[in-house]
Amino acid sequence: MQKKNIVFVLNEYNGHGGAQRVASILANDFVADGHNVKILSINEQQNQPSYFNDQVEVNVLHEDGYRAPMEKALFPHLKSFKFKVVSKELKRRRQLIKSRLKVEKFFDQFGDEMVYVIVIQVWGMQWLENLMYRKNIKIIGQSHESFAAAYNSHRFKRILKYYKQTAKFLLLTEKDATKFESLGFTNVGVLHNPTTYRKKQDAKKLWENKTFISVGRLIEDKGNDLLIEAFNKVKDQLPGWKLEIYGDGPDHKNLKLLIDIYNLHDRVFLKGRTENALEVYERASILLLGSKAEGLPMTLIEAQSCSLPCISTDCAPGIKEIINEYETGLLATVGDADQFSRHMVRLAKDFNKYEAYSKNAYIESQKFERNYIKQQWYALFDEVGVEHE
């Protein structure tokens, strides 16, 4: 295969969310195939390791630690004599122009060669505006959340502004793509996220772990409180079962409080962030996701790829693309702890059901296998690159 130039644009290359995980899987694989892969990171976290391997060249746009604030209108603030805001905004604008030039210069190194730019988060698009007019640069924009989640965020306006003009705009599910199409987007496509881990495990062994797990950042939207509520409702029906919550984040103390209130110290454990997710999936029985909003959650994909059945809230169209209801896992209404807890009992009490789901989960998760996804990316590169030649 011809050597390709591929640039990933991320907010922070060394963050630890699903977005970085996905980007790193792709980047590491592209490098392994001999492509020229670079990262353009808008900012970086201090002294944090990253998922990317050493062969991937990382460039940070704001090395001095500058973080661009949100855009503000100038005139109304000027009128109400808010000069602090005005001066901050002016600084932002100056910095934006400066950084844009820096980005242009970065891309000059490729000369006329074709470059595929994968924008992981829409925030980075503001620095790429001038690149849209370069014929050799093909921008592929991504949104890693559902339409509904994007719609209710400040990202939505940026998506409308920038992603219409990119060579491709990738969503995680067909339903989300259709929604954006109805808003006038003509460049939408669907590409799933690849999974890092894939391991066939014995259902009997897993079931005997008697462990519910949850993996993800501890923020309110992830709904870990719902999991504790649900577990509390059925703790007596499920003797010997425990709930382990992996990850850290601002919601940690609330969850701890909840455990105190229900006095679940010996049943529910906040395990902190884990470096080795595979190990966690080997020690678990059932993965739980109690989120209020999601895109195509990596943790569900990973768990199923490791033969774990899942119980999740039906919080995004992406959920049903991963979980086949009553075949690989169970779904509950968002926020309904009663229903969620009943599903927990249903699966934990019935080994036949559990075994069937576990087997199905492994088979069904094949569509997220990294090689399969990688080939789809190559096909996409061919599709958007065709015009140039």
Added chain:
Amino acid sequence: MSNFEQKQTPELTVVVIAYNNELYVEEALESLYHQTLKDIEVVVVNDCSKDRTGEIIEEYIADKPNFRVVHLETNSGGCNVPRNTGILHSDSKYVMFLDGDDWYTSNACEVMLNAAKRTGSDIVAGQVIRTNNYETWYKNQIYSRERTNINVREFPELIFDSLSVNKIYKREFLDRNNLRFQEGLHYEDVLFTGQAYFLANSISIIPVPIYYWRVVENAKVKSITNQRQDIKNFINRINSHRFLDKFMIDNGDAIYLSHKNNKFFRHDLRLYVNDYLDVDEDYKAQFHQLIQEYLHENINKYEFIKLAEDLRIICYLLYLGDQAAFEDYIHYLHDLPTKELRITHNGDFYYFKSDMVPKEDQKFLKVTNPKFEIGIDDLQLSENNLKFNSNVDLKSFEDKEVVLYQWELRNKSLKHSIFGKNKDGRIEFDLHNLLPGNYYFYLTINFLGKAKEVLVKYDMLNKMEYIKVESNKYSISTFVNEKNMIGIKNRPHSELTDIYWKTRKRLRKFRSKRNKNKKNNGLLTRAVKKLLYKLPVKKNWVLFESQMGKQYSDNPKYIYEELKNSNKNYKYIWSCENVNEFPVEGNVTKVKRGSLKHYYYMTRSKYWVDNQGISHLAPKKKEQIYLQTWHGTPLKKMGADKDNATPAEMKKLQSQTKNWNYFISPNPYSTKIFKKAFKYTGNVLETGYPRNDLLVQQPEQIKKKVKNHFNIPEGKKVILYAPTFRDWNENSYFDTLRDINKLSKEINDDTIVLLRLHYLLASKISQIQLPGHIINASSYSDIQELYLITDILITDYSSVMFDYAVLKRPIIFYCYDLDEYLYYRGMYFDLKEDAPGPICTNLEEVLQFIRQPEQLDAYKNKLEQFSKTYCGIEDGQASKRVIEQVFK
């Protein structure tokens, strides 16, 4: 006693029905077992399931004394028998229903029972949530707030919720009315719920979600009510509605049928129409027959009128039974090609075409915004210009020739536009005058003079190209904004320039806001006017106006010219609509009608000369003299003679007439009419019309001037076609254009037709490219001059005949709508009897006379007689006589 109370049956029974629900039924039962209200009775009816449903139920209820199961011995094939069986096996005060694949929220029973007891209603309804999108069902219309003890007759929107499961029913209410699910009928909910609504004295609605409706997408087996591909399904639905129709009529509620029908169109029918493209021919044929029958039963076609446009057309085409047009319309809606060209027009509106539609029903097929296809290809952008291939198409439109397009780049905030020039399908924009800022593409689609502006959106194009060019001062690029508008962006390199233009933009916005708040007649203006009014009248100032300042023509023009030539020491002022383009000659002051300057001259001029009415623009002083010349011999009824003259109109007229000092009349016939119609008692100058002096004198240099103006070679025959303005018929303009096209084809090369339309239509016609032999003379200021070079006049009910008769040249009357005209506008004069020429009712007859003009000789005597009656006074000296009497 207390022991007995404990054993009393619970107040609420939930009837659960299950058929092959092995996957879900446990969850349904769980949701009941875990209700916050514990004291309920559950009756599960297993409709002879073939899978494990029965076992699962038995297993689940084994240790739950308040749960019971009834196994039916044969499958009933629907929901009716099981639900009725459930009711039969319970005797509590209230009943609710749950389907085996759905579930309740955990407090559903508590909330519903409380509401039922609190309100005492026969029925209480709660919200349903569909699990494929978690949207509530008709949330906004019906469940927006709590409604207590209402009746369906006061809130008929309720009919839109035709589900039976999201409600709690008083058992006594069901029994009293013998209300059960009608067995053997699918879509039982439509009928049952409909009957319940109209039987219930009081219904309450609580805005609380209580019921989850499991919507299984891509399911291998769809539930009975979801197999729309089978025609039996449609028959079932229609039958349910038939039963309900009959029930409502028998129950004396026929007047509410329209609400039920409205729901049928918008919900039930729409579902089947959405599936239409996926069904086979056999299905389609049956579908059309069934729906046409049903639509003719208890539905009045005028119920379609209030529907949204697409549904209105769908319903009407189904009602009409025009399958071909219906299929085409569905294709049209889905942007697929239609078999025939279906979008048609009548000059003012677009319609979807059906060959079967009677003329009076065309309104049902009106299309407000026909669909366009806009293509921009091969876009090139340079510093100085922007070029692209434009491909604009009105979809499925039959008459493409009549549509003109104008591309425009518009900067809204600076109010600056650049228009594209069409060079063989390639549109070119000159960007030399591009201002900094964003310009967006607009397309004006000009259809028979009716312009429609389309904002060009990104998704209308097949493909958008992104180009950026840099000049030494600016960078120009194409782009799409967040609202899908496409355009070009012009950014100056220099920041100072950028700031300058941004400030300008701001100031402009600010100013336009300020101006909006200012009324036309501000305090200041009024004060100034008051002062001006006090200024003395100038004895030698004369103010002229003709046709409200729109033209330099008619009697005021000829009086002005005569006065000017008499070398008297007068100052002349002309009031005009457009000062810069007003063609008056000589030493004259032009003022814009309605302006403060105009007011100044009006209030100071001694003489006012006008042919319509200006006295409302400034109060007339006693010493001022108002000469009303009027604008023609009356033909149609006017003023007090009009059948439908309103008091307000008369008052307005009176306020004008009382200011007139002199009134010019062209002949004794007119004098009588004017006096009566205007109730005018002042001086009448029966002098003949000043404007007709020209027709008597017939100066050669004017003839030459007109012929040169229109490039008419000597020796060509000139026909003047001057139809009147048919203000009661918006489409008449289109009829005229059609005739013009025909005329153009039928007349020979040595004939020219001058088309003269009412001045209100002049701007419309000027945008149209007219066919050969036809020249547009609608914008020519003075029609009198046109008469001079005319050989034959074609007209209808216009007073031009009275002027033209001075020339004693032949007139053809083309009155295709004479009866209609007489109905709308009475006439003073019997055209049929006294017309000085042939009256033709179709264009063919007109053409006969044009081809053989000698046939017109037969009307010579009539024309002589006519001329004598109406133009007897005209001797070329009318202006002089008027001036002698007025300007003493």
